[in-house]
Amino acid sequence: MLQTPALNASPLLWTLLTPFLWSLGLGQTMEQNASVVYTQLLTTEFIECTCPKSIFCQTVFWFRTLPSHNKVQYLGRWNIANRTIYSNDVDATHFMFSRTKMDTFTLQIMNVTKEDIGTYSCLLMDTKEEQVWLAGVVLVPGEMHPTIPPESVSKLDCNCSSDPLAAGDCDRHAFWSLAGLFTFLMITLFCTLFYFSRIPKKGCHHIVK
Structure with a gap:
């Protein structure tokens, strides 16, 4: 199992280690299994991260993969003591961490803009510092969900006019x-x-x- 830094590691340390974690293939795996969410601009979007029943999660770490796939941003972490620690380059008024259920952690994105596009994923950690990486969510702001055109029904040709x-x-x-x-x-x-x-x-x- 991949060992991550201690819970009290500084945001700067997490920021430096994030590209290394993604270089191990974790980012690509989560993107392949990610679901796509289309959202309107200037709205609030909620991204959930559910803890498996096999462990008791006490801390969640949030990440964002930019569309270029060349940069991974560490957003911050939140624990069940309601302690939030943001990365140095993250706006705390735009990204908010919380827990909506006993086993569900939530990333809240306020006033979504085009710049918020990317794959959002989380790492869950229990009291024994065992980690679980979960598949991400691809956020696509300002675009409509593509619709599948209905199947065309062939009609018999009729040369008779109405x-x-x-x-x-x-x-x-x-x-x-x-x-x-x-x-x-x-x-x-x-x-x-x-x-x-x-x-x-x-x-x-x-x-x-």
Whole structure:
């Protein structure tokens, strides 16, 4: 299991160690399993981090991966004693840490802007300093959730127009088509009967006296 710095480590130390942690592949793994959240600008967004039932979490560490994937920002940490420690370059009025349930930690982003885009993830630590990395949330501010276009339903082509005059022409065309087919069948039947009527019947002989 990956060992992290002590709980009382300074924000500067966490800031320096964050790129090293991501270089181990943790950032890529969380981004692949991350869910995408589309949010409106100048609203408040809540990102939750739920503690597994197998451990008792007492501290949460929050991180943000920027879209370029070349920079990871350590935001800060919060513990169950309601003690918050922010990184030196983080605005405490914009990012707020809290716990909404016994097993759920929350990152609150106030007045979301375009600059808040990124993958937000957390590291949970219990009393024995065992750590659990959880999949992140990709925040996309100012964009709408893409919608899947409905499947196109093919329609039968109809050359008949909705215009009454054009519809009358279409009806006459259909009538004469049926009439021609009926005439063809009648002629075929007549020729068949005439052919068989000309064939001499077997067993019939004329006696000439």
